[in-house]
Amino acid sequence: MNSLRASYDVVIVGGAMFGSSLAWWLTQMPGFDGTVLVVERDPTYEFASTSHTNSCIRQQFSSTINIQVSQFGVKFIKNFRQFMGDDPEVPHLALQSFGYMYLADTPEFAQTLLRNQKIQASLGAGTQHLSRDEIAAAYPFYQLDDILAGNHNQIDEGYFDGGTMFDWFKRKARHGGVDFISDEVVAMTKSPDGKTIDAVVLKSGDTIGCGTVVNASGPRAIATAQMAGVSLPVEPRKRYTFIFDAAEPLDGDLPLTVDPSGVHLRSDGKYYMAGCPPDEDPAVAFDDFTFDHNLWENKVWPAIATRIPQFERIKVINEWVGHYAYNTLDQNAILGRHSAIQNFIFMNGFSGHGLQQAPAIGRGIAELISYGEYRSLDLTPFDYQRIENKRSMVEQAII
Missing domain, CATH: 3.30.9.10 (D-Amino Acid Oxidase, subunit A, domain 2)
Incomplete structure (x- = not known):
């Protein structure tokens, strides 16, 4: 890694499956040339949800958006090398479709x-x-x-090698210029009006300026949200x-x-x-x-x-x-910008669906950051505002 910058356009708090997926997708967004930092407290990922996943994917949901998210996940798995730039070193991912x-x-x-x-x-x-x-x-x-x-x-519908997907998200993100550091975000500082996060404070003592902060902290999401003065039912x-x-x-x-x-x-x-x-x-x-x-x-x-x-x-x-990372409101993902702190973005609350949803949601949040909108698949049903309004997104196929 290059020496740490004083500030980054995007700081991702959490470097497991979602943080790494987003980091890689940002390198794939045409026109996005911002700097990206991923802060991961445990680079061994020993206790991360990513490391304990069963690596399954299904289309058997009751809500349209969850089905569509997984359908893109299948496309991504089956065309993994192509998505990774046809790099011959990237392995093909097999999908064991026993359903x-x-x-x-x-x-x-x-x-x-x-x-x-x-x-x-x-x-x-x-x-x-x-x-x-x-x-x-x-x-x-x-x-x-x-x-x-x-x-x-x-x-x-079945299972696949999620560990290989995760590994290549990290590798290709680094190759695309993303900085990964082993550290921990312990605090955030806001602008005087409280509408933006100006910087994150690291356990090592460094303070890093930021244009956008993404909460990709898995089961620790609530602790990261609290640093921004935000509540989160995860x-x-x-x-x-x-x-x-x-x-x-x-x-x-x-x-x-x-x-x-x-x-x-x-x-x-x-x-x-x-x-x-x-x-x-x-x-x-x-x-x-x-x-x-x-x-x-x-x-x-x-x-x-x-x-x-x-x-x-x-x-x-x-x-x-x-x-x-259990969303106590409705066991569905919580995504998008906070209503008041516009540069604070959620990738949280996947409640066991995370691995299969990482390709589509990583792409979607990368689009939101790069262009201010979702372009490939409209992920607004997962928006954080439903948390503020205590409006459940009904999904009847929860395991």
Whole structure:
């Protein structure tokens, strides 16, 4: 990295998936020639949500904008090298399209799935609404006595190598002139009228002037917002992941199955992956990664063995807990400019959807900074003003 400048046109607070996506997209904006600094407190990303992601992408949402965001994500994954300038060193990203399988055990949720399927299909998604008998015919390993219907999409829906995407966002952003530093923003100074942030103060003692500040702090978003005197309904919440081996593996791929119990599971190479929230789901401290070892025995394994009797004999071979940047208002992204502090921009509150949304939202915020508007995809449904107005953006397909 070159020596640190006294000021930057854009300072991005947080260098994980969203900060790095935005940094790279800014280098791709025609006409944008501003200086960009990414400040990341932990360059190992050991505890970042990015490092604990399950790297999945789906089009099975109920809101048009979430579907469209993921559809661009699919395009980006499938054309990754092309987006990265046809650099032969950039690997192709594979998308394992075994799809999500939402299972409904009540008439109400079955109707919700049917409504969602119609919205998704109208936007070109390949989601199918299936009866219990249709699910059983396609996937005979499920126990479906309590299931009424399900939604499944095997086209452009599954998992991919999110770590490689993240790595190349960083590499190409640096190549494009973005400065990355290992430091921490601990304070912000405002103009006398309070309408702009003039500078960020770093833990190292440096003060860096800024034209625009972007909050890309993941589960720490509320702390970054508070430095600007802004409230934000985003908090860290624990989400658990288990990798397990099966004594009797399935003959084919296991779709990412969203079980009514709240447990979800899928194929993961030669193993399987399962995840869930805890039954009690409070906000936790930023550094609280204490693992609840009772969760597997009391919740996850019983749900798995009930839904797939062939998984009666399974063994956990790896497990971890990460944090969702959980938007307590509506579990959707919070984007755009603050209404009063116009140079403070949000990229927050993704509530577990972050990795799949990073390509489209990184591009959108880069457009907002470069041109003052969204040009490729209108992201205004995610605007911060809905937080101020306490107006929820309804999304019925939250995991």
